[in-house]
Amino acid sequence: MAQIIFNPLVGVELPSTQEIRSDLGSRIQQAFQTSPTDPLLNIEPSSPMGQVLDLIVAEIEAKNSEILFLSNMVNPDLATGKFLDALAALYGLDRKISEPTVVNCVLTGLKGTVIPYGAIAQDSLGNQYRHSAAAGARIGDTGSVTTTFTAIEHGPLEVAAGAVNRIVTTIAGWDTINNPAAGVVGRDEETDAELRNRMVESYAVNATGYVEAIEANLAALEGVLDVRVLENPTNAVITQFGVSINPHSILVAIVGGEDEQIAQTIYQRKDAGCGTTGTYQVSFTDSRFYNATYVYNIVRPQNQALNVKIEFFATSMNPTEKNNVIQAVINDVLGQGSNDRVSLASTVYASRFYAAIQSATAVPVASIQVALGSGAFGSSVQIPANVEPTIQESDVSLVFQTGG
Incomplete structure (x- = not known):
């Protein structure tokens, strides 16, 4: 008999489509057979009763899939969405809301000038950033100070090096602002993968x-x-x-x-x-x-670009496909794919990007190399504890083979 089995070792086991059809078909044939000598009802897929049988089997399979889905939703490794939120609540965790982009800026001006918490600056695209050092920042003897600003709007806002260059909150003695490196891109609401990883860490x-x-x-x-x-x-x-x-x-x-x-x-x-x-x-x-x-x-890490160089077994690629590949790499670095976000004090292996790249293009990949800042490219790179890796479109380079 084709039935759902609740196996304590492997979980829910569902019967195959053929098992369901064979079991249900034989029961229908028995029900319509009035005597042992009567011929069996035709339940071939091309027959009317066969088509009715297939419709019933499809409904049974749909219901079985729902049961399998619900059983998976109590497994932390498989649960998603609100079901994962409910499991996380048992660990005392809530899904993190979106976070703003963070950027380190160099402020120049009169020695001793204090830039208070909440002072506003703006980038070349009109996005505004709030000074986030709670104690404020004091311009030192050199006439400059490095401090942190966060984007007012939450989410994955990319800010290029040198983009934050306009002072909005006028403060006497504060002359200029600039960010030497790209900002640490913010994020949307915490993904299932990130929340699941934090559930594991929450044991401590x-x-x-x-x-x-x-x-x-x-x-x-x-x-x-x-x-x-x-x-x-x-x-x-x-x-x-x-x-x-x-x-x-x-x-x-x-x-x-x-x-x-x-x-x-x-x-x-x-x-x-x-x-x-x-x-x-x-x-x-x-x-x-x-x-x-x-x-x-x-340690408040300084931002440094993570560079990714990809060589393809092809002489060219259309612009849309190029953009898809670059965005796939950026999303992978930010933890918006199947891999965790690239973080400080870690080793980044170039091989982590293969799956993301091949999901964006069918062009075969010849090699992938990574580098930090102006360092040499290689198959892996170590991210120091005082460096937060950042990435923008210009940090991803695509290399194609010459004709021949």
Whole structure:
């Protein structure tokens, strides 16, 4: 008998179309046979009753598919949409809303001028950005200061190097603004893949002292686009992902997020006596205990372009297809495909882009190489902990073979 089997080892097992048709067909033939000597009812697909049988089988298969879908929706590895949201809620997680683009800008002007939180600047396309350093930024002895601005509009807004160049909020002593590197592109609402990955990381959320716990809690903060926590439990300075970490200290490299919330999270999750490494300071004042202020050193990564070079076994490609390939690579870097977002303190392998590229074009790929900034191209590249990789259309180059 063709029936649904609930196998505790593999889950729901559905009968095949042929099994359903054969089982149901034999039952119909038995029902219409009034005596053992009567011929069996014709249920061939070309017969009227055969067509009726096929319609019934199609309805059964549709209902079986619905049952399979619902059973998959209680599996965190397969659930999507609102079903995944419901499972995430069991972990104490909510799907992250969209986040704005973050860009590091160099401000110049009179020494000692303070650029307050919330000051507005604008790029060449008219998009506006808000100064997001909670404590403001003070122009130093050199006549400049580097600080962070975030786009007012949320979502994956690309901002090229040098695009943020207009001051909207007039402040005496503030003369110019410019971004030496492209911004860290924001994102739309958290994808299923990103939420599923955060569910795995959330196992450490309730712990303290572990780098996994610190990182998971920092990643959950509003406005955080990327974060990595490294540790050095030894008695000597060590280097990880291009950054030196002091003895018995952690290094928090984080993009986005409010300074005070970051400091509060470190205060709550870091073990007492463990130092912090970095050139940027954040502080938290505990009003419950005599307004004690805790200052932590962190790293605010600088943006650097991730370059991707793709060579094809072809002499040319039409403009639409070229654009599709470039956009597929950008989406893959931003985690909008099957791969996780390319993040700081990680190794990027060129092979990760094959699937994305071949989904955008049928032209065979000869090779893919990656590079960071002005570095040499290769099959892989390491992203330092103090660098946030960015990408825009000009960072993706397509190479075609010459004729012959």
